[in-house]
Amino acid sequence: MNTTTRKVQATMDDVTELEARTLAEIAAASDEAALEAVRVAALGKKGSISALLARLGTMAPEERKARGALVNALKDKVAEALAERRTVLKEAALEARLATETLDVTLPARAQPAETGRIHPISQVMDELAAIFADLGFSIAEGPDIESDDYNFTKLNFPPDHPAREMHDTFFFAPGPDGTRKLLRTHTSPVQVRTMLAQKPPIRVICPGRTYRCDSDQTHTPMFHQVEGLVIDRSAHLGHLKWVLEESCKAFFEVADVKMRFRPSFFPFTEPSMEVDIQCSRKGGEIRFGEGEDWLEILGCGMVHPNVLANCGLDPEIYQGFAWGMGIDRLAMLKYGMPDLRAFFEADVRWLTHYGFRPLDMPNLVSGLSC
Ligand code: DAH
16 A cells, blocks of 8 residues: 555544444434534635545545545535434424414304493493483483581481481491481482582583392392483473483484373472382283373472572572482382392303393494383
């Protein structure tokens, strides 16, 4: 063996060994990053194969020819192995991603909350009343559930120690340091007082809200709901009251006509005072409005008592007006045929699913209140 042949032999051993090592590293690379590291170590600027190629330039032509062929073949082989391995790793990575990112398109779609949620009949009736009275030019007034004795009773012309205060089965709080006792409002009428004290006539408001009395049976719960109406100006009279009640009743019960009966009654805050019955039929155990020979009491009303106007800073010689009050829960029971008031407050989802209303069907007079 001459020197050149020996050198080539040595080179061949080197190259074979480098090839075996590099190919083994390529095969062992478990992801694309590891493979890239192998590529840089072999073919990068300072890589092992690049070093061999660089050294060719320093060799004698004959040696360079023999060795050049070897090293270039090695470079091509490694490049090819790298490309093959990269394809394999890419596919494996894609497979792995597909396996973890599966989407089971056979799962049934879940119903939207807006499809499953239901509006409570009380909220529904309040929305219906708001739509009806907004159309008649009324706005909504509100007041607190915890009231003063003064607003709940005194300013409404209940005399001190008058039995009417006890008639309301009031929940009183313990007296405060000044001796006055707060209470849970027994009716929405104190909102009349607040409205008259806060705004100048003409006043046209309805006041829906929670009210409280110590009472519980099939048609009474300790907490219930009322809506109050109040109109004050210089000339409001009983004829207006009658018209407003008739129109709102027809709209609420969604009937073309309804007869009403006004009976004399007593409330401390109105003079004269009346209770109102509406015509109904009870045939077949089912109650229907706008027909039949029966009567059903639905509300109390009257002309606002001059003492109440004066107590609220309005001159009874100048202003007059009318008011009415009714139970919202009772209206809901009558309109939607629910027999037991207590179920309203039991939060039983089955009851709500049955009697509740779809949340996006806002009551309005154009498309109908309850459809
Ligand atoms: N506040 C009365 C009650 O709870 C209802 C009522 C009757 C309100 C007559 C009124 C009215 O405004 O004029 O029994």
